[in-house]
Structures are given as structure tokens and as C-alpha cells.
Amino acid sequence: MMWDGIIIGGGLAGLVAGIRAQERGKQVLLISEGAGSLTFAAGVLDFGRMEELQAQENHPYALLGEQAVRDAFRYLIGLCPVYHGEWGRPQAVLTPLGMLRQADLVPFRLDASPLAGAREIILMAPEGLKDFFPEVVKTNLQKQFPGAAVRLQRLRVEEFTNWHRVGKPVPATVYAKFWCTRQGALTLQNLLQETALEVRSGLNPVMVIPGLSSAFCPGLAQTLDKAPWPVVEVTSFPPSPAGQGLYETLKEEFRALGGELLIGSGVGRVEIESQAVRRVIVKSRGKETAFAARAFVLATGGLFGRGITVSPTEVREAVFGLPLYVPAEWSGSAFLGEQPYARTGIAVDDRLRPRHPISRELLLTNVHVAGRMLAHWDPWLERCGGGVSLASGFLAGELL
């Protein structure tokens, strides 16, 4: 069988490309070496400063154009209506350390704006929550909201007694899964009621709860809706409940549309004939499995997603061995400033097809590159990772 499209890579760009292509009636197989990088993302999406980035020669935004990025923004809200955002109006969210940062698309309740009017902030501190530092968060909240009294409210649930006994921290995803059960939601409801007795509503109280993501859990969302004050959630270090929620939601949508996911075994080699990829060969156990398709999407991530591998002698694109744009200077002196290596990736034409970084010659006619693998951008400095991945993934899905 010939698939209409095969997508290599199961992160944000790959999944969105797959969903879009399935929506268009294409039969799509998505191959991913392991769980996609969304399991490590905070679950909030950045789009960056459109105008500035668009003006940079070769930047993916310059290639895609503002309308495509705006469309992708709206498309994600359509796919996951739990995401809120208005184009060009970033929202504030809390970092895991309780600092405010901006993000463009945010699962509801991660929006930290209610904190602005609060005169009392109740910071819930679930016992043993991994990578959560209540005193640090409290101090940071106090600094940023001097008009509010920040009160730390420790909470303990019986469910995790064994964890506490052996001194093992409970990952946010494990806490989140518990709150998401019927029993968990009930426990939280009781805790909220107990706390309510001590809260004076005249102080515009706001409750901050880390280690859950109600946007991806309808039962929990109902419980929190009933709370007598606004609840603000906190982004989490990896593994993050919201990132996991987005990952699961996109996978479920892709599958519901009839797409097939092959997670766990990567592409070992490929067959190319006259500038077109014919088949990709997966490293299945025992033997190889070949999959043929008319067109392919390369969305394997960058250095951290292992789409690009680096050795002392070579920087290599891992699947097709495509030539990469590699900046002459690798690093900059400011640790959090410009680090040119971040712009390493594949140069493409307006149909996202790979081109030679110097000669600009078209290299493969039926491969579209999406997401972090694209050259000439820096997700950290420019804070546009969500925007580039969504818009290029969406376009790749249109082109399959």
C-alpha cells in the first residue's frame, strides 16, 4: 500500500501536520522514534513578535507570512478549545518558580491575570510535589504582587502516603492524574471547602494550585468552577501535565481521524529515486519494515529532539542526511543571549522543501520540513517555538 503521506516525528509540528492531512482526507502514517517532545513542553505556546521576525531574511515567519501564522493560531484553538488567546495579546502565566512570563496560547486557568487584582493569594503546596519549591514561589509571588498577602496552605492527600513515607517526590503528572479521577476531584472539593472557611472574600482572594491541569480534565474543571474564588494554575517542569495533555489530545485527534501512529521505532534508512523519497525503512524488531508514500514530512526536531546529531566532526540531519545550514560561529558570549548554533537546520523553499543551504538547489521534491528542523530561527531568544511549529506543521499538512 502507498500511504498518501508519512510524517517522521511526533512532536507539535508532526502531529499538527498529520491531523491537517487526515482532515483533508489523506491516509497518513506518523513514525516517531520515541514519545514526542511535547511530553516535555510546558503546554503553553509562544508566537513571538511577528513583525520583527518576519523582517529577518530566511526566518520561517518570513517564509510563511503573517496570515499563515495567524491561521495556525486559530487552528489550534479549533483543535483544542481549552486553549485561550487573542492574536497579538500575550497572556501572563506563572513559571514553576512563581515568576510571571508571557505566552500567546494558554490552556484555561493557566492565565495568571486574576492575580493582578488579588489582595490575598492562597498558594496551595501539595506535599512532596516534585520540582515544586513552595517558599521560593511564595517569595516570588510576594515580590510581584506587593498588594496581596501570600499565604502558604500545605495540603496532603492520603493517596500519596506511601510516597511521603519513603521520601519520594511525586511527579506533577502523577498528582495531576490523581486529581483527574473522581476520587481526586472529590478530595480537592473537600480541601477547597475547608480552606473556604478561613478565607475572607472581601480580599479578592485568588488560589494558586501547582501540579494539575484542569483544562485537560473536564471533571476537575467542574470542581474548580465551583470554587468561590478564581484558581490559577502553574506551569510545570518536565514532565508537565499541560504538555502531556496537549500531546494526548493531539494524538487522540489524529487517531480519531483515522491516522496511524508508529511510536518507538525510528526510520533506519530511506530509499530515494531521482530526487524523490520512495520508501522509509523502519527499524522494527527482528527485521526492517518498509513504508511507501507519495510525500513525506520531516519533523524530527532539532538538536534536542535528535533530528540533528552532532559529533566532533559532523553536524548531521539524522533521517535523510540532508545538508544543513550551520552558522560559522557556534556560540555567543552571553549565556542567555544570541547563540548562533540554535539557528542550525534545513533551508527550505516556500513549499517547505529542502534546499541546499549555499547553492539553494532543490534537494528532494516530495519532502516537506516542519518545526524545529527548519533553519534560521531561535525558539528561546525569539520565543516563537509554538508559532513556527504550528504554522509549518499546518502548511506541511496542507501540502501532503
Added chain:
Amino acid sequence: MEDQGKRVKGLDPARAENLDACIKCGACTAQCPVTAVYPLFPGPKSMGPDAERLRLAGVALTPDCLSYCTNCKTCEVTCPSGVRVTEMLLRAREQEKEAKTRLTGRRRNVRDYILGRAEHLGRLGTVWPALTNAVLRRKTTRRLLEKSIGLSARAPLPLYSQKFRHRDKSSPLRELLRGDGIPDPAARIVYFPGCFITYNDAATGQAVVKVLEHNGFEVIVPEFHCCGVPLTTNGHFREAVANAVHNLALLQPYLEEGIPVIASCTSCGLALKDDYPRVAAPGAERVGAQTYDFFEFLWELHNRGDLREDFQAVPVSLAYHAPCHLKAQGIGTPAVRILRLIPGVKVLELDAGCCGLSGSFGFKEEKYNLAQQIGSSLFSRVQTGMEEKKFQGVVTECGGCQIQIAHGSGAETVNPVWLLAEAYGLKGKS
């Protein structure tokens, strides 16, 4: 000398390379179903690559929680760098056993000895299945089993059926008598039924055979032993290798002729593809490449245009659960592709993680609750889907998953081959 040097420095190249591929991202631990429910289990990263450094340098860590690894291989599927995490854990258990540094309670040793030998139980159980089932259904029996050897009284033990038998039309004797030379290898096929089919679900085995015969294959079923996976997961590594050697000896002549081997159990299939090639016995070099999952094989036929697609419509909506050991094979979900060829069949993939049973893990008194917790997401997705009438039942290839899903969710759960048998009009025919 050189060999010893390697061992001292921990430089066994294959193991060191496997270890170095780990970038410490922790994705495996984040997705591990056991780590999420059992705090005493440090998780695949800590017990795999982290501890492997020390093990390679000769420092044996012997935490007694190693036996809590269910061998589901979710860590290996999750790993973006292809690290064989489960393999490290299993080997550590093996080392631990050899060093005899740890002895768990005697009665649980007895139990693990028994559970590792599903095959021996099967032989006993199928002598008089009705009697065995009647005895096993009694609460007193189950309480006794829990008290005596630690077999959970609540666990969904499979019932026994009449033993799966297949009239082998191509036994060496018949072949001689037939005298028509060597038949076309393309039309012959070896079927590895596995213990669950052989002792607990012979009817499904017959359905597999009928579907293959319907597609023009002569099906050969040698007297295989258990594939060895239950032995491995219960800590009996040497016996598992012995079984592999026995089975390879039976397979070898067919492998040499280029005849494909079909496994309908995803764990047996994984063992044949992934464990057997590493056994030092003739046939090992071929078995990986020549073994197919049953639906993988049908899909190959479909791709070649050789699958009979004279399907009658089967108007039904089903949920599909992908067994962990199918995911580990890295072939996608061929059963779903095949089922979607049948007019009328609607398939929804559940994608809700491991069922928790993991062969015999969930049968053990100290692990039964964990197994139910692990499977809880899957069970609730099944229950919600059934309540909302999104599907009428569940299909999955793995016999263990079938009984666990039925136990945890109450939904009827069968092997997807039954849909094919029905579509071909083979159901009920003998």
C-alpha cells in the same frame, strides 16, 4: 586477558554503546506505568542506565524492587534514543539471581516458579478443563492459593479450554507418504500459537488457522514449548533460553526452507523476533527476519495483492487496544488496518496505556492492586466509550490484555481475528 580487561573496565561494546545512547532526559520514567503507581520503584532511568554504569564497573546494586518491572517495554518505546532499558533491568535481575544476593519469600518463589511455567499449568489444566475451571472458580480454592503461594484471590485467572490441536497435514511422515516432493514454501506457514491459545483459548487458535487456510496456506504447528517470556519475567532466565533452544530446533528446518513463522500472541512474536536471534542455536540467525505478527503478515499479503478480500459486511463498532508487546515490535497497528478493510467495521483506537496485567504480574497478591491502578485509565476509557455507545466491545491481540480489560471494565474483549473469521464466513465452520 583481553576479555577480562574489558570486563573490569566495563567496556562490553554493545552494552556500553546502549548505555551511552541515554541522554538522561527521563522520558522513560515519566511514562513508566509502574513508577506512576508504586513509589518504591525508582523507575526505568534510575534502575536502567543510571545503575548500569555501576553494574558495568562491577558494582552490583540489588534493590528488591527489580521484580516490579513488568517487562511491558513502555520505556523502550518511549525512549527517543533507542536505549534498551527493559533489557538492562532484566539482565540486572539475572545477575542478581546468579549472585543469589537476595532471596524473596519462599512461597513467592514457588509462585513465580509456577507462573513462569504457564505451559505446565496448561497441560494440567487442559486434561479435564471443565473440572479445572470448576475448581478454580471456587472462592475457597482461590483463598487457599493466595494463602499458600501468594496468588491473588481477586486476579482474573484465565479459564482452560480443550487443548489447541492442529491436524498437521505436513508432518514428515505425511510428506513422505504424499511423495510429491517439497511443496511450494510460499504456500506453507508455521504457526506459533503460544500458551494462551494452546491451553486457554483454542477456539481463537482455530480461527487463526482457518483464516490462513482460507488464504491458501498450509498451516504447520510443531510441538512448541512456551516461548519463554513468562519464564524471563518471573526470573527464570536459563529455562527461558532452554525453551528458545528447543523451539529453534523445531523451527530450523522450516526457516531454512524460507517458510514464514506466524505468531498471533504479541509477546510470543516479540520473543521470536527480538530474543531468539540472540540465542546461540541454529536458526537464530533467521528467526527474527522470518517471524511475523499474524496481522502484520496479513497486511504484507494485502500489500502484495495476495490477501483474499471477499469480505461480508460486519456492521460493528469496536475499540482497539494495542498490547505493549505489539508496540515494542515497531510495526504499527496492522490489525487496525486489516479490520478497516472489512466493510461495516468501525475501529476506534483506545490509546490509554498498559492494561496492567503484564502476563502474570497482576496475578500476584502483592501486585494485583498495582495492576488494577495501572490499567485504570484504560478501563475508564472503555467504560465511558461503552456508556456513550461509541463502541460495542473491545478487540486486542493479547490474551492477557483480553482477560484484564474484561475484568477491569466489564466489556467483552476478544481477539480481532474473530472479525475476520466472521467477514470470511468462517465462524462456526470446522
